Amino acid sequence: MDLTNDEITKMYFYENRLLTFVGWPFEEECACTPENMAKAGFIHTPSGNSPDIAQCFFCLKELEGWEPEDDPEKEHKTHSNCNFITLKKPVEDLSVEEFLRLEKERKKFLIKKNCKQAIDKFEEAVKLKRGQIIQTAMGEE
Template identity: 40%
Template sequence: MDLIPDLSNAYKLQLSMFLEENRLESFKKWVFDDDQPCNAAKMAEAGFYSTATKSDPDLVQCFLCSKPLDGWDAKDNPWEEHLSHSKTCTFAKLKLPEEELTCVQFAAIRKEQLQNVYKKHFADLIQDRKDAWDEFCASIEEVAKMK
């Protein structure tokens, strides 16, 4: 049985980024070297995973609050930047690497992540159904005009 039923790959990717090691893996082509403050390990530690594109090579997203950020400088502190752009992010407010989280904090963050992802998923599904309904109604109106 699939524990994440009917979710798109984008949602599954976001859920997989809960663990720091998975986030770090996403930074294979990070724009800054390991000796810089804004290195891949610090980015992953601060909750980010890379969503970089050719046109936006330093685009990242938080696994919990989903905040996308780009325009990084080599001297940026990922924790400080995260909190300054997403003041309500539970993970950023803790300022704790994964290995320093208590079991209770770890579980609470995972619960929040699941809630956030499923809220977004269901909101998208509802919008899709509304769009389909609007399309259906418009086609009915077109048929009615033909008569």
């Protein structure tokens, strides 16, 4: 397993996160500059009508609606229980064991997100099927 070539693993490093902030609407004289966003673990994940969506590469928390005075680190800590934002030392100074333990926690966030998406999809299908059953039952009365 080559962890250095994995796209997500690259995001552990500030410089790579910073590179994602092309077109970020807050550049200068703001608390949420690309530099501060990247330091707080965020990557820029804009959509067509939301140019200010940022997602933590680690805990996958997405935040949008940024204001110039928003502090990325504070916002991240407020909205997520993220292991990356609470690191006490730079990624470069982690031992292999510490890094692998951290990566295990990141995988847990990914599994939780995937499970939630699957549950949401299932519940939507159930809702649709329930509606069809009710329509069928009403039509037969």
